[in-house]
Structure formats: C-alpha cells, structure tokens
Amino acid sequence: MKGLALRLRIRAAWRALRNRSVALKLSVRLIVAGLLGMLVARLADLPQDYWIVIAALLVVQGSVGATLVTGRDRMIGTLFGALAGGLVALLLQPETMEERSLAVIITLGPLAVLAAFRPPMRIAPVTAAIVLLADPSHTHIVESAAYRVLEIFIGTLIGFAVSLFVLPARAHKQLVGQAAQSLRLMEDLLRHYENSFGQKPPDDRLDSLHERLRTLLAEVETTVGEVRRERANRMAEAPDPEPLARNLRRLRSDVVFIGRTLAQPMPRPVATRLSPVFEEVAETIRSHLRQAARAYETAAPPPSLADVEAALAHFSDALEQIRYQHLTQPLPTTEVGQIYALPFTLDNFQENLRDLDARIAERQSDPRRSLDKERKGDPQTGQQPQ
Template sequence: MVKGLAPRLRIRAAWRALRSRSIALKLAVRLIVAGVLGLLVARLLNVPQDYWIVIAALLVVQGSVGATLVTGRDRMIGTLFGALAGGLAALLLQPESVEERSLAVILTLAPLAVLAAFRPPMRIAPVTAAIVLLADPSHTHIVESAAFRVLEIFLGTLIGFAVSLFVLPSRAHKQLTLKAAQGLRLMEDLLHRYEDSFGQQPQHSLLDPLHERLRSTLAEVEATVDEVRRERANRMAEAPDPEPLARNLRRLRSDVVFMGRTLVQPMPSPILTRLEPVFEEVAETIRSHLRQAARAYEIAGPPPSLDDVEAALEHFTQTLEQIRHEHLTQPLPTTDLGQIYALPFTLENFRENLRDLDARIAERQSELRTEPDRKPPAEPTGN
C-alpha cells in the first residue's frame, strides 16, 4: 500500500509544481514561436533591417492576451507617431552632415520625450524617431527608413498578436482566478499566524514575509484587472467584471490585518481565558471558509456554506455578552475595553465580505455554466 502511494504522491506534487509554473512555461513557448515566425517573415520579405520584426514580435508577446493587446497597441501607436515625427523633421530640416542630423535628433526628441513622460503609450516614439533620423543615409533615405520602421514594427506586432491568440493562449481572467485563489490562501496563512499569537506579540519574522507576499499578489491582481477589461472590451472573454473581485480582496485583506492587530494586543487574564477558545473556533471556521473559497473560485465550483462561520460568530457574541453580564470588563481601562469591543465590529465586517466573496464565486460558476465546452480544472488522481 505504501509502495503504491509514494509514486502517486510524487505525481501529484509534480503536477502541482507544473500548474504553478504553467503561465511562465506557456509564455516561454510563445516567445520561441514568435521569434521563429518573426525571423521567417523577415527573411521572406527581405526587408533592410529584418531584426526589427523579430524584436517587435518578442517585445509584444506578454503573459496574457489582454497584456499583449495593450503592449502591441502602445507599440504601434508610439512607432507610428515616432516615425511620422522623424520623417517630418527630415523633410523640414533636410539634414545631411553628422552635425545636422544630431541637431535634428535633439529638436525631435525634446517634444517627444515630454509627451512620453506624460503618455506611457508614447514611450517608444522617441526611440523610433531617433532610429529613423540616425539611419545611414548612404543605404536608405530617411523617409524611406521611417516607412520601413513602421512596416517592420507593425509586422512584428501582428505576429505577436497571432502567437498570443493561437499558441497556448493564456487569458487574463484565468490568471486572475489563480492569483485571487493564491491571495485567499495567503490570508488564511496570516490568520493562522495571528490565531497562534492570540493575546501576545507575534513573531514578525513569520508575519512580515506573508504580508509582503500578500501585498505583491494583490498588486498582481490589480494589474491583471486591467488586462481582463481589455479582453472583455475586445470580446475575447466572457468573464464577469473583475473590479468587484479586486475590491473584495482588498477589503478581506484589511479585515485580516485589522483583526490581527486587535488580537495580538495583551488582554487581561480572566477575559483572555474566556475568549481564547471561542475565538479559536471563529478563526478556524473563517480560515476553513477562505481555504474552501480559494478552491471553489479556482475550479468554478459552488461557494462554500457560511453556516459554520455564522454559528461560530454567534457563539463569540454570546460569550462576550456573558463576560459583560459578569462585570468582568468593569475594572478595565478604556483602551482595553476598546480592544475587546472592536472585535465584534471587525468580525461582522469579515462576515459581510465573506458573503461578497461567495457572490463572486457564484458569478464565476455561472460564467462556466454558460460555456458548456469548458470543464473545471482537475488534479490527477494518480490511478
């Protein structure tokens, strides 16, 4: 039995490791394909500087279709604007000597640099203008060079678009799903650390890395939200509006942090003795809900039940009422009273935000049902 179990566990661990790196592996494949296709197209067309097609194709391909669309759009706009500016400067100034061409570059880059500083899509414009104006006039005319730069960049961008759409396409809303689930699991881990430190100072060496990872994950969620919107605007995905999910994750993180700060403050011994076992029940049910919610959102399953959380919170409220009726809080200073009575408000906010999370999970499940050809991801059973 043990001999048969070990290979299955190794297979499952390997599968999880591959899934956690699937986005990066798919991106690597797309970059290879984009580079090869760019090189083939460049050699087929025999353009003067074929490497620009390859470079453009590689720069455009991003981790998701939505990010590729944004990057490609910005690159095409910036390239076109920079080539037009460089070509116009060449026609007006007619630079021939090295000094004249240098002056033309300076005069052209000055307004483009200011524009790029305030308009991120224009950041490639100064680069394109400089390339156009500094091209060797003995090989090609400056205006002709501008036309070739636009053609090469546009071809490379189109190749990047095609590769992102048809070679192991990675939709932004799928990436958002994975990152949201990761964020929920990090919140569960944080809550577990705070639970272990109830009524005493926690070990910051254990908490700080978790906080940093959670902040980083939620920042990635925010960035992915824009990519999902781009996909939805171009009718490339039927995913629900991602902003409510991002907002809910921000609020849940605030709940975890606020509750943690409240819990780790020292409490009077009689109240600590009464509240600690009850709160452990509350924290365990919330952690279990976060864990189940992460998995449900990941596989587009039904939202977990809130019944256990509701029962634990009711038990906590009753215990707090008993403490008050027994006058255990009367001799306490105001700061300690504020700490104790802040917990119910924090937990009530937590409950409301968990309900909102369940609504987001239900939206995700509804989205899957509207696409009958899609199936939830599953892990291998090892059989």
C-alpha cells in the same frame, strides 16, 4: 515500495510542471513568435527586418489581454515616434552629424516629456532616435521611418497571432488562480493570529505573509486591466473583474485590522474568556476561505456561511458575558477599545465573505466554466475526484 516511490515522484513532478504551466506556455509562445518572425522577416526582405523579430518577441506576454495592451502601446508609440522623427527630418533636412544630433535633441525633448506622462508613448522617443540616426547612404530618413513602422507593425501582428492561436492564455484564468492564492494567504494569516490570541505574535513571519499578499494583490490589479481589455475586444465572456478585486482588497483589510487589534496582548481576564471562542471563529473563517478558494478555482457553488454565522454568534455571546460580569470596567479606555474593535472587524469580515460568495456564484454561472473543469483533480494535492 519502489513502485510507490516512483509514482510519488512522477506525481510531484507533474504538480510542479502544472504549477508552472503559465511560464512554460509563455516560453513556447516566445519560441514560436521568434521563429515565425524570422521566417516573415526573410520573406519580407526589408532593410532592417530584424525589427520584426524583436517586435514579435516584445509583444508576446503572459496573457492575451496583456499582449493586446503591449502591442497597442507599441504600435501607437512607434507610429508617433516615426511621424515626429520624419517631420523634423523634413523640416531641418539634416545632413551632417551635428545637424542630425540637433534634430535628435529637438525631437526627443517633447517626446520624452510626453512619455513621462503617457506610459504607452515610451517607445516613441526610441523610434524617433532610430529614424533620425539611420544611415542616409542606405535609405532616406522619411523612407526609414516608413520602414520602421511597417516592421514594427508586422512584428506586432505576429505577436498577436501567436498569443491568440498558440497555447492561448486568457487573463481571466490567471485572475482565477491569483484570487484563489490570495484567499489561501489570508487563511495562513488567520491561522497565525488564531494561534497567538492574547499575546503579541512574532513580526518576521507576519511581514513575509503580508508582503506576499500585497504583491499578489498588485498582480490581481494588473490582471484585472488585462481581463477588461479582453472583454472590450470580445475575447472573453468572464464577469466584470473589478468587484472581485474590490472584494479581495476588503478581505485583506479585514485581516490587517484583526492583526492590528491583536498586535498588543489582550488583558488576561478577557483573553482567557475570548481565546477559545476566537479560535473557533478563526477556524471557521479559515475553513470558509479554503473552501471558497477551491470553489472559485473549479467554478463550484459557494460554500455555506452557516458555520461562520454560528461562530460569530458564539463570540458575541461570550463578549456579552464579559460585559455582564463587568470585566472591562477596571480597564483603560485603549484596552476596552481594543476588545470591542474585534467584533466590529469580524462583522465586516462576514459581510465581505458574503460578497465573496456572490463573486463565486458569478464564476459558477460563467458559460466558459467547463473549460476550467478540464483541469481535473485538486491543484494543491493532485488527487483525482472520487
């Protein structure tokens, strides 16, 4: 028994580490970037070489795509800010503190407006201020601007190199995990609705699940941009990520519409007839989402929609029986609309699940899928394949 308990603890610890592998890898990259930046700074012997270390640490992000975007923005903003500060310094030739303060105000005004409308330029006002406020007894302002650009560029290149060669994390693999987690959250929401058909579900649990799903889909949108950056720089051969993000948004809308339809209790005669049938539909859709999440993670073939189609056909038959028995005639128009909105939403859900299967098929045909299959075992249970 002690040996079994020890193995369970080791397995649980291993799952916890694997679930936090992205954060751990980022920590290693930051450490390497800092140490390498310090080494290069010592060898370069520049006036303010600590900017090399700072730039290297700021550029390294969770994925290669995010690092490319951050590094590109930092290099452009630094160059623009240094040029603006150097130009104003050449024109005004500030010597006293009052003159330098005036030069800073003149420079920061346009740069601040530009940064407000162009987020990649946010570093430009900072660089310009550093250049103009540099101690003139050590270096000339123009020379300081040139050094600043050189230091930031060296640090940025170090960040690029570390992200590419030290435990590189591709944005596409992050997108795979985010998509699978989104599908599992939708499954949880459907389980909640399945158990509350015909009665108003509690709001606290729903609000928490919906908030988590909204946050996760916002992360998906960010990761999609990073994947596109990697694809544009020929660092990834992954499929276009936008159809997947669009499909996830539509699936979430379907879940939301189901929740709105069931937000108010169904009329009792109708709820009695539809409740067991809806439970069957919800169970099959949840099973499909669960299998789809696993298939997308492992680049496996998409699951079959046959069970979902059969359950929806059964639901349509039950609804036709309700219509045939005239159970909806005495009901108000709002309640009739509530009843017939549900099959419309479920039909949309089926179409979006079919589109999801197409995205899984694209994932299966990804030439890099073998890299993802190196992660053996179920990421949720840690069990090894039989």
